[in-house]
Amino acid sequence: MNDTATASLASEVAALEAELRALLGERGVTSDLAAREKASIDGSHLSPVIRSKLPLGLADLVAYPATAEEIALTVGAAVRHGVPITPRGKGTGNYGQGIPMHGGLVLDMSRARTIVEVGDGFITADAGATMVALEQAANKTGQQILMYPSTAQSTIGGFLSGGSGGTGSIKHGMLHTGFALALDVVHAVPDAQLIHLEGEATEPYIHNYGTAGIIARVTVKLEPLQDWRGFFASFDDFGQALSVIREFAELEPTPRLVSADLPTLANALPSDPGIPADRASLRAILDIASVEAATALVEAAGGRVEDVRDGAQTTMKISMISYNHPIEWLQKAYPDTYFHVEVSGDALVERIDEVHAVYPGGMLHIEAQRGRPIGMIAGVYESEEQVYAGFERLAELGVGYHNPHQWFVDYQPERTAALAEQTDPAGLLNPGKLKRAAVATGSQL
Numbered sequence: 001m002n003d004t005a006t007a008s009l010a011s012e013v014a015a016l017e018a019e020l021r022a023l024l025g026e027r028g029v030t031s032d033l034a035a036r037e038k039a040s041i042d043g044s045h046l047s048p049v050i051r052s053k054l055p056l057g058l059a060d061l062v063a064y065p066a067t068a069e070e071i072a073l074t075v076g077a078a079v080r081h082g083v084p085i086t087p088r089g090k091g092t093g094n095y096g097q098g099i100p101m102h103g104g105l106v107l108d109m110s111r112a113r114t115i116v117e118v119g120d121g122f123i124t125a126d127a128g129a130t131m132v133a134l135e136q137a138a139n140k141t142g143q144q145i146l147m148y149p150s151t152a153q154s155t156i157g158g159f160l161s162g163g164s165g166g167t168g169s170i171k172h173g174m175l176h177t178g179f180a181l182a183l184d185v186v187h188a189v190p191d192a193q194l195i196h197l198e199g200e201a202t203e204p205y206i207h208n209y210g211t212a213g214i215i216a217r218v219t220v221k222l223e224p225l226q227d228w229r230g231f232f233a234s235f236d237d238f239g240q241a242l243s244v245i246r247e248f249a250e251l252e253p254t255p256r257l258v259s260a261d262l263p264t265l266a267n268a269l270p271s272d273p274g275i276p277a278d279r280a281s282l283r284a285i286l287d288i289a290s291v292e293a294a295t296a297l298v299e300a301a302g303g304r305v306e307d308v309r310d311g312a313q314t315t316m317k318i319s320m321i322s323y324n325h326p327i328e329w330l331q332k333a334y335p336d337t338y339f340h341v342e343v344s345g346d347a348l349v350e351r352i353d354e355v356h357a358v359y360p361g362g363m364l365h366i367e368a369q370r371g372r373p374i375g376m377i378a379g380v381y382e383s384e385e386q387v388y389a390g391f392e393r394l395a396e397l398g399v400g401y402h403n404p405h406q407w408f409v410d411y412q413p414e415r416t417a418a419l420a421e422q423t424d425p426a427g428l429l430n431p432g433k434l435k436r437a438a439v440a441t442g443s444q445l
Contacts, residue, residue: 016077016083029064030064040057042092046327048336049405058100058103059105060103075214078104090110092149094404097433109126109155112128122219123145126216127214131154143222146172147172147179148166149166150166150319169369170254171370180202182199184197188426208412209409209433211409212416229287230274230283230307230318232283236303238260240302241281256286257284257318259322260282263277264363266280269321273307276306283321327339336381340378340379341391342375343400343401345399346398359386363378364377
């Protein structure tokens with residue numbers, strides 16, 4: 001950006017700040033440096049590739065709309081001033097999608113957290129409502145949400161915009177398979193308003209990082225509440241845990257989550273008798289009716305059940321050591337050592353020694369899924385080139401992979417780009433995250 005363009009943006013930001021103070025009140029917008037810095041980071045430090053490139057951007061302004069309607073008003077004001085808009089929930093994303101690479105306005109929606117309605121089979125909430133708040137509200141009516149991300153304090157808008165699946169995906173699949181019943185979205189136009197979409201019409205707005213429309217209000221499906229238990233088992237070696245991972249996915253009632261790891265993770269975690277040191281661990285969230293069958297699977301494989309616990313704290317703890325979270329624990333225990341690649345396929349079980357050998361110090365974290373297991377292989381980080389060189393070797397083994405070290409939309413990018421041409425003609429929505437003229441690469445999951 002040249003000096004003239006920079007000065008013009010600064011002038012428009014100042015005018016936008018004045019307008020937003022009138023719309024949102026004094027606490028609804030800030031240009032304070034500390035607030036702008038806080039709003040310009042996410043969990044991308046998890047990737048040493050991205051971390052080496054930080055900082056990637058700094059907000060000029062942060063707005064805090066408190067309702068879905070205020071989200072629309074804020075977007076419209078930013079468009080009229082030509083200011084880029086980067087949407088943000090709780091900032092728990094790991095890939096830089098919430099970083100304002102072109103400066104401008106960060107739209108922090110974490111205050112728009114009203115739960116509008118809990119009905120028979122559905123819950124409606126503004127985008128800033130946390131997943132744990134939705135689950136608690138649903139539980140009070142004898143229901144539960146279909147799934148939630150491993151970071152349960154993340155927001156529903158952030159989950160739908162940047163997530164893929166999570167706790168509950170064994171039964172219900174990924175986000176784009178019917179989780180959302182309706183969305184109220186906002187397009188980047190001067191007179192922005194809430195646009196209500198239902199059913200299949202919602203799907204193009206899921207997992208596009210807000211590049212083609214910002215999710216302001218959500219209705220998601222509920223199901224009857226189940227009596228969940230936290231299940232902790234351990235094994236002498238990881239191969240024993242792998243031998244039952246696919247069978248766990250087939251238990252009835254279907255588990256909400258099943259994860260397993262090498263002893264390295266148990267040694268990196270805070271002490272817990274359910275996850276003994278120096279042993280491979282398996283953690284699961286099971287319907288109480290399947291605990292007996294799960295116990296039989298573990299014991300037949302040569303393992304032992306360490307504990308069975310109830311309560312929401314237990315199940316949330318198990319979620320927080322699933323999906324990408326093991327890499328966080330490994331990085332805490334062994335700073336500046338590990339990176340990860342998301343992987344999938346039966347080769348994770350059948351060719352584990354070869355999978356581990358792709359990267360020095362390779363360690364698989366695995367998640368049970370129907371059809372094929374998924375997971376994350378952690379390796380000792382050497383260079384960005386080393387990370388990408390491993391992709392070809394994984395593919396040769398029949399392992400699907402997803403590159404977590406880039407921030408571009410890589411789910412249906414052509415469709416998202418085509419939608420954005422209509423919904424964001426000036427290119428103001430989360431600029432830098434959508435390749436409108438080319439397809440992002442690095443994913444074969």
